[in-house]
Amino acid sequence: MTKPRPANRGQLQRQVLEFIAAKLNRPIEDIPLDKSFESLGFESMDAFDLLFALEDELKVSIPDDVARSLDTVRGLVDCLAQELRL
Amino acid sequence: MLSALGPTRREFWQALGEGRDGIGQLVGPRMEGLRVQTGAQLLDYQPGDHFEQRQADNLDPFAQYFVIAGREAVQDAGFIIESPERVAIVAGSAGGGQPTLDEQYHRLYGQARKVHPFTIPKFMLNAGASFLAQELGVTGPSFAVSTACSSSNHALGQAFWMVRQGLVDAALAGGSEAPFCNGYLRAWEAIRAMDPVRCRPFSRDRQGMTLGEGGGVLLLEAESRALGRGAKIYAEIVGFGMSSDAHDLTRPLPEGAAAAMRAALQDASMAPHEVDYINAHGTGTPANDGNETRAIRAVFGSHADRLLVSSTKSAHGHALGAAGALEAAASLFALQEGMAPATLGYNEPDPECDLDYVHQGPRKARLRVAMSNTFAFGGLNAVLLFRRN
Missing domain, CATH: 3.40.47.10 (Thiolase/Chalcone synthase)
Structure with a gap:
């Protein structure tokens, strides 16, 4: 089910963390914002899957060159916040 | 191996010995309106019996079948990989991940704007070979061969020659196919090669083929090595x-x-x-x-x-x-x-x-x-x- 559009950056960050937490099957508290996706245990395809799902849910489209440069959860949240003008 | 005759080699041989077939009414999404109504499908197959959810999400059925068959071959042969760089994997497939393409194109031409990012890695014909290589840690030559209905024999033949020439000590070779999805079935119908009832090879009233699905992998090993470790040898x-x-x-x-x-x-x-x-x-x-x-x-x-x-x-x-x-x-x-x-x-x-x-x-x-x-x-x-x- 599609969630409502996040009203601010805090909600967005929470939503992204929930996504990642579900994917990695671990609590949100165990997902540091500044660690690389790789060190969190993401394989290359997991990152594509995450972006795909978030784009779908948030109704945004992240350009390929930006997507390739995303390395951390914080970077991803920044990028999505910019797209959503939060 | 797995096929419409059963989930392992044992059931396959048993069915052949009893003269039984695995052909039945086609089952699956979006099958309505097909002229051909029969096929030899894996009716009891559940990906969760063989893969974690995350693995199953990343593998088209055709690749899953190859991996499952490969695992059985390794286990049945009692084969322990001691020199991973001296082992090859050769996989044959005609269509690769057709169910994945069918599903994603259905989405694309329907409501969705885009296809899932796993589409390419799921579709690619080497998906099964790659997954099996990762799972077993095989680092020797691994590749896919695609020559339509000859794919598996070309794969087995290449592997046989590599072992015989001493390029590798052993090879896992064979092939897999998962053709039961709407678009691919329609394509086979369009080429008018299918029997609407069931295939009747060499019979005067034959009208075409009945599609089947599954996978088979043989472990090929030089005779001296196989004999040396006391392996069970089929032929x-x-x-x-x-x-x-x-x-x-x-x-x-x-x-x-x-x-x-x-x-x-x-x-x-x-x-x-x-x-x-x-x-x-x-x-x-x-x-x-x-x-x-x-x-x-x-x-x-x-x-x-x-x-x-x-x-x-x-x-x-x-x-x-x-x-x-x-x-x-x-x-x-x-x-x-x-x-x-x-x-x-x-x-x-x-x-x-x-x-x-x-x-x-x-x-x-x-x-x-x-x-x-x-x-x-x-x-x-x-x-x-x-x-x-």
């Missing part, structure tokens, strides 16, 4: 032959089929009269079966009348790129059990098809050498020869 591969018709995309040429059979015999340094059983390509299409019969007669001369010839596609369906792998297993069954599997669905003799097709049920016989034929669209032929060890 020796003694020859492999290939040819190209260079003629027509879908109309086969007997000369091309005959050339591949002769090449296999030559590779094995074997005379035609040494062959006892042929697992025929035997698709049940009007064009193939007469053509194959003529080719067998051309190669074997008067010995053709002493051969037992059967099409096990009549039991496990035509599994396209997996056909050669399933039929290699059927050939090994014939040699190990001393029993030629039956050609099912046979109703009436055809003057064009005048060999002994074992159509009255499986037949006990003393079988020492088996030939397995595959002839693909595009006129690409690949033939394997097995000898009881």
